[in-house]
Amino acid sequence: MNYFKTALLLAALTGFVLVAGYLLGGQSGLVIALVAALGMNLFAYWNSDKMVLRMSNAQEVGPNEAPELYGIVQGLADRAGLPMPRVYVIDEEQPNAFATGRNPENAAVAATTGLLRYLSREEIAGVMAHELSHVRHRDTLIMTIAATLSGAIGMLASFGGLMGGGRDSEGRPLVNPIVAIAAMILAPLAAALVQMAISRGREYEADRMGAEISGQPLWLASALAKLHAGTQQIPNRAAEANPATAHMYIANPLSAGGMASLFSTHPPMEERIARLEAMAGQMGGGYRSAPRPNTNPWTTAVPQAPRRGPWG
Structure with missing residues (x-):
């Protein structure tokens, strides 16, 4: 997804905040919406990384505590021309990972213990390259802004009945009650759809750039197949308790599942793997196809990609 399209979608989210505020509370609602959006984004800009890491119970590690993970991240960061991010480990059996931080100088990457246990060194490198791509493109900041704007819309909708919109000199409501009710229902839905479009586009781009950083698209493709199976079978306690962080993984x-999956902020895993396989074919090198997402990596051997990269 290009930056122009992302900017348009963020502008649309901001517009939803203001329109929702006006429809639910008139002029006073508009002011409240504007203040809420600005306040939430300023707070998120400076504190989102600390909040997400704390909610995930992430523990910072160094070369002594997690030498292999730290070495992989360090090698990939050098290859990508990025400052070395802080490295965290989350005590969760579900294999997963995310990146956070407002810019590359204040970035952090986090991996679950399940990811370190179930994935090979090459697959871990593919995942970490994906996360460093998010850091490189400042996606972590973009996604934080999108999440806080969507949160502001949800907050306005929740308190819409309390705002009332005021009354004119004859005691009539300034805002049509039917319009207000429609706004309470449709505004959060529209915001969720816009956030989904932003998130999915950034994930595709991070897959592409991550594959370029590692030089091995199928490392990430193989990892994604395992992650898909793992997330279907093993719960993530921290994410379930704080679902607002889900889009970062x-x-x-x-x-x-079911209807909720239709509004997932993540693109279909089959499509992500197919794009990486096509990229591997364009790069050449006799790669084998990655396992499909319905493969169960806990009982089925996964073909491993050749072992080469910036870590030796």
Whole structure:
């Protein structure tokens, strides 16, 4: 997804905040919406990384505590021309990972213990390259802004009945009650759809750039197949308790399915793997196809990609 399209979608989210505020509360609602959006974004800009890491119970590690993970991240960061991010480990059996931080100088990457246990060194490198791509493109800041704007819309909708919109000199409501009710229902839905479009586009781009950083698209493709199976079978306690953080993970950590999956912020895993396989074919090198997402990596051997990269 290009930056122009992302900017348009963020502008649309901001517009939804203001329109929702006006429809639900008139002029006073508009002011409240504007203040809420600005306040939430300023707070998120400076504190989102600390909040997400704390909610995930992430523990910072160094070369002594997690030498292999730290070495992989360090080698990939050098290859990508990025400052070395802080490295965290989350005590969760579900294999997953995310990146956070407002810019590359204040970035952090986090991996679950399940990811370190179930994935090979090459697959871990593919996942970490994906996360460093998010850092490189400042996606972590973009996604934080999108999440806080969507949160502001949800907050306005929740308190819409209390705002009332005021009354004119004859005691009539300034805002049509039917319009207000429609706004309470439709505004959060529209915001969720816009956030989904932003998130899915950034994930595709991070897959592409991550594959370029590692030089091996199938490392990530193979990892995604395992992550998909793992997230279907193993719950993520921290993410389930704080679903607002779900969009930051490389694979959707939530166990909800059915209609909820239609509004997932993550693109279909089959499509992500197919794009990486096509990229591997264009790069050449005799790669084998990655396992499909319905493969169960806990009982089925996964073909491993050749072992080469910046870590030796």
